[in-house]
Every structure is written in structure tokens, then in C-alpha cells.
Amino acid sequence: MINREKIVSKKIADLRSEYPFVDSFFEDNKLDLESIGDMSFREYLNSYTLEEIDEWAIDTEKLEEDLAEYISQMVEFLGLEKDKVESLTILAGVNKSGETESFGEFTIKRSEIVSIVGPTGSGKSRLLADIEWAADGDTPTKRRILVNGETPDKSNRFSTSNKLVAQLSQNMNFVMDLTVREFLELHAKSRLVENVEEMVQRIVEAANELAGEKFSLDTAVTGLSGGQSRALMIADTAILSTSPIVLIDEIENAGIDRKKALDVLVNEEKIVLMATHDPSLALMADRRIVIKNGGIKSIIETGPEEKARLSELEAIDKLVSEMRTKLRNGETVGI
């Protein structure tokens, strides 16, 4: 809920950049905003003289209340309130042979990472697709998905502005003729974020942290490499997307710093599900879902012993990545 005190004491210029639609409120109420300088709405109302207030029958109390109400309704209407998703629950369905999955139900909480492992063709992507679709017994697996313990509002399935789920798929092929800056600005503006420039900077910095070779805001999105565009989409999803659930299919092919990518995503308080064949990524998750023959076979918690193995794997990954960098830079790697 929008706080009235906060709204009326915010500078009008800031209010207008955060909620561009407030201009129509000012117009409808015939408020002259030419000479506002850096006043807040309250200061602006107080700047009227008693005669003006009398003459134009200005009710300052009511105007303050109406402004807060107007913003609050618009925010709700436009779906700008961040979804408060605390948990995601998967209810058991059937495997490829039609046998009921034995796990009953499985709940994932906010800021948790869950990996999905299993042989090729076992049904990892299918599980991600069930979640994206908010399956309600209407997919081949007959699984059901609950959000905050309830069947999600079906409008979430189709709405683009208020998507429950952001999906990072294997390849990101940009077709539009835009620079990175233009692309990010468009996205930030469509989300009506407070400070577009700052947001754009944050995203490109995060993306460059993940990508091997750095790129600038003036690079054309079509000119980004596979790994760079993937890094850009991860940073963009983490920082700008309001979708509280992020699904990742095969991050390992992207040639980006996977550990940092996960940190970026998880820091933003999201639920992350990631299908992977990579042991380090599988163990980085708090829990992992094991899929076999189209069904969830088991759910395993990554215990301290496995986490210890993870540091072994990380040391190996580090070695591989150092060698990769050297080879890429034309150096030799003989001892």
C-alpha cells in the first residue's frame, strides 16, 4: 500500500519520474505545476495564499488524500506492485509410465535455489515448463503448482506486465536494432522505475561482472556474443524483472561466470530453479530435484559433506577457467 505521508512529502519532480502518470492527476485537478521548483506536493499546496484557497475552493487535505489514492490505484492497475511470492509448491503428478510421483508435495521458499538433475530426456525442462505454465493438472505430468499455498490467479499465466515467472532459456537471439543502453532504457521505462540511468548502469555493471569480455552501453545488442547477451539477460532479470520466480535451463553453456550469476539472481530475493548437468551448479543449490523417467524421483538436501565436495569442484572449475583464459589469450599452458 502506498504511504500518503511519503507521497506528499516527496519532491514533485521525483514523483513525476517515479510515477509518470501523475501528470494527468495534476491536469484533472487543474493544478499549475509550472512554478514548482523542487517543492513537494505538500509544500506546493501550502504555497497557495489563503485568498487563493478561498477563491478556488482548494481543499488541501482532500487533494493529498486523492493523490495518494490515485497513485495507489494506478500502481495496482498497472501491476507494478512487486508480487509478494513467499513460496512455490509442486504437487505430485505422474511420470512417463503414468505412475504417481512419490514426493507428495514440495515447497520452495523465497531466496532459495533448487537445482534439477537427471539424464538427458528425463523431464527437467518439462518440470520448468510446468512451473512456467502454473500447471493445474493440465500438462502431460498432471502436476499442480501452487503459489503461496494457493492455485495462482490464472491471469498471471498470460499477463506480460505482471509475470510470475522469468525464464532464461539456452539462447538469447536479439533481433532488434538497439544499443545496450536503448534496450535497457526501454525496459526500465516500461517498468516505470524511479531512476532509469542509475538502473541501466547497475545492470550493465552486473552483466560485465559475469561476462568474460566487457561490453559498453553503446554496443549494439545484435553485436553481443552469446555469453554477453546471456550475462545481460541474467543481470536484467535479476535487477529489473519483477518476476519473483526465475527458471534457468542450462546456464553452463553460456560461457559466463556461473557462480556470480547465481549470486546476482539470488541476492534479489527470488526463487530460482535451475536445470543442469553441471555438478558444481547442482551442488550450489540448497536442494536438488532428481528426475527419472519424467517423474520426480527424489529431493536431496545439499548437506555439509556435499558442500565440502563443492569446494573441490570449484577448485577444478577455477583451474579450467584459468586455462581457458590463458588459451584464449594466446598463452601456453605447459607446466
Ligand SMILES: Nc1ncnc2c1ncn2[C@@H]1O[C@H](COP(=O)(O)OP(=O)(O)OP(=O)(O)O)[C@@H](O)[C@H]1O
Ligand atoms: N511425466 C511426463 N509424462 C509425459 N511426458 C513427459 C513427462 N516428463 C517429461 N515428458 C516428456 O519427455 C520429453 C523429454 O523431456 P525434457 O525435454 O523435459 O527432458 P530434459 O531432462 O530437459 O532433457 P535434456 O537434459 O536433454 O535437456 C519431453 O517431450 C517431455 O514433454
